[in-house]
Amino acid sequence: MSLTSLWFYVLVAVLLAVYYITPGKARWVVLLIASWGFYLLAASQYAPYLAATTFSTWLAGRLMGREQVRLDAQLADDGERKVLQAASRKRKARISAGAILLNVAVLATVKYGGFAASNLNVLLDAIGRDWRVPVPELLIPLGISFYTFQSLSYVIDVYRGKIESQPNLARYALFVGFFPQMVQGPIGRYDALAPQLLAANRFDFERIKDGLGLMLWGFFKKLVIADRGALIVANILSNGDTYQGLYVPLAMVLTALQVYCDFSGGIDIVTGVAEMFGIQLATNFRRPYLAQSVPEYWRRWHITLGAWMRDYVYYPLALWPPLARAGRWLRRAGLKRLGVLLPAMTAELVVFAVIGIWHGAEWKWLVYGLYYAILIILGLVLGPYATKVGNALGLRDERWSTKALRITAVFALACMGRYITRADNLSHTWELLLRTKAAWNPWILTDGSLWTLAGSNNETLVLLAALGLLGVVSVLQERGFALRERIAAGGRAAQWSVIIVAIVVVVLFGVYGPDYPSVFVYELF
Amino acid sequence: MDKLLDILQDLRPEVDFESEQALIDDGLLDSFDIVTLVSDIRETFGVEVGIDDLVPANFNSVAAMQALIERLERA
Known part of the structure; x- marks a missing residue:
């Protein structure tokens, strides 16, 4: 179920109602059932992978927790402090290494097994050997890169003594599988995220409104900018004979903006959803294109x-x-x-x-x-x-x-780097560089050629206006202008006006519908 | 204190470590110096400097570094 599908939000609305009418102490159970429900609906065939990672990393945490209890008891008996600590540390290292190796091996096999095997076959061919390694054709479990990293951070933090292990498997499973951040992050840390997930968060209308506002901003970035920009980039790159010279670096500039709006837009949406449940996810972007190094x-x-x-x-x-x-x-x-x-x-x-x-x-x-x-x-x-x-x-x-x-x-x-990522492969990157060199046409910036790229003048105008708004908001935020607080200070009428205008803008100018399946770039990682 | 000053002066002879109070905040030591400094502290004092200890407050002055080493020696 995609973050841009209507059904997702219908379920979120129902879930919000159920969450807040459930007694405080049991609210985390609602989130756990919802998280696993979403995962089973979206990708039930991969649930065993998620379950295995959850269980193995939880077990490693528990074993290290017990090891710590044993060490504390021994230290209380006034033993050789340094010797006992060193021995305990070794035992914990073995436990955490086991969990890390297991999960990295699973991730490596499903994600890199086919790549490694096919490259090995190329090598065997090059040295004249006849035998071949079978190439596994495994599909990548939904969210595996994100939940594996999140779980490993828990194991390592327990090993380092930064956090205590979680005795309850179900509570831990919510930390690993919390549904909004499951597909494309942000990668949460146990000490910041788990207490919020397990708390009896109270209903707060202001937070619902803030979450809604952030989601709309995410939709604006994703549907109005990223998906519109992606169409133009695809148009330029798939018509190599027509679009050469300066068109190619312009496509890379647009790709850089598109990927940013796609990924950070998706993060804004999930952060907004989590905020409505009273949960603050980790910040994943801070205006990267305003960096000075x-x-x-x-x-x-x-x-x-x-x-x-x-x-x-x-x-x-x-x-x-x-x-x-x-x-x-x-x-x-x-x-x-x-x-x-x-x-x-x-x-x-x-x-x-x-x-x-x-x-x-x-x-x-x-x-x-x-x-x-x-x-x-x-x-x-x-x-x-x-x-x-x-x-x-x-x-x-x-x-x-x-x-x-x-x-x-x-x-x-950053735009140069997009020559590598936007291309199908490295020879395509080289081809794109050659296409850039093939023509000298700086006049396309002024002779009106760019206006036709998006299909019509109006489409181009919408994209430029949206990018302009994004630029202004980014610069204001960079200067410490608290936009949300300023809107809130304008009273309810101002807040609702902004929300309604945002909804209208996204509905009118967003790129969506059956012909435009909206996939988030980072969902694929 | 002397052993710590030796390490620091070997790393950045041009810095007046005894009077500086904002070595990190003022950019006198960068993250690469910190990696070397922590390795040398580990080697010389036999203490385990954790990742969570790698915060500016622990490295802004010689006194802060000394306090960190003493804390880790007691742990």
Whole structure:
């Protein structure tokens, strides 16, 4: 059941009523039944995968919890503190490693098994061997990339002693499978999400209204901008003979905006749904196209995935003793800067390779991840020189012109990255680059050619107006203008006027209907 | 304190660590310096610096770092 289907919202409305008339202590049960109900309705064949991940990670948490109880009892007997702690830590490490390996193996098999096997066959062919590895044709369970990462963060947090394990399997199952965020995130953390899911949230009309407003903003981004932009991009890319030269980078600019509106629009919708139940999901976007550096872009784009990578991959790897020793050795050998950068650069490469293939089992995704890793490493190595050049040119950090220049440069790099992701594969990326080079036609910006791309002048006008509104709202938010609060301060009439206008805009100008099946890009990951 | 100052001065000799109170907030140490610094602290003091300890407040000054090390030594 899609987030853009009417039935989803009918069920959400019924669910809201049931949730708030149910006695407080049992409200989480309503959410659990609804979450599993939605999953079974949407993808019942994959329910065993979800159940296996839920059970295995819960069990690992419980076993570590018991281990902690045993350690506390031993410490109370005044034993050898450090020895006992070290032994207990080892036992917990074995338990968490078991759960992590099991779930990563399942994810790797269903998501990357076919890719690995077919590439192995290419290699066997190249070295002249006759035998072939069977290529598994497994479908990817709905939401597996999101719920697996969410569950693994729980296991690791219990291991690190950051949170206590959840004794109740059903309560834990709600954390793993909470329906709004199941399909495309955000990737929640147990300590922030579980207490809200299990609380007896009280009915609050203001929160319902806020949730509704956020959902409408998400629909605006998804149906008015993303789905309209996707049609234009498809038009340009599928007519290679007609649209060459500047049309191609313009399609990439539009792809960058489309993917942002698609993904962040979807997140706004699910955050709005959760808010109506009194649950605040983690922030996943903070106006990434206003970032002034590539690392900052990644701190603003898909924030929960970036934070997950930082806490569970980047730091453990950068602080891995053999890597730290190698860095120390380089520093002692006189290569000071390289010694400092080596652990961080290695971790950066691994993190972005993982972020790349997290999106899908294709070479293009790995290259996409490495594209950002290289940009960040280049920034690290060349950063001090770039600062000197900037100072010599009189660029001052606080000037708006410097900021605008940096924002434009980062956005241009993000659009370049779309040559990799929007293409079908890497040879298609190369083809798109050649198409860009094939014609010199900057006059299309002024001779009216762009107006026909969307089918009619009015369609183009709607898209430009919508992008203009998105831009204005983004800049206002960036400057700390509290838009929601300002609208609320205008009283009920103002709030309802905004909501009604938003509904009318989405209904009139959204791209939807039987001919336009609306799929969210990140649902496919 | 001396061992910690040695590590810091080896990492960034140009910084006056004894008087600076906002090493992270003012950008005098970046995240890559922190990775190296934490590795050296682990090696020298034998303490386990956790991921949750990697917050600016723990690294803004020598005193804050010293307090973190002492806390971890007691754990």
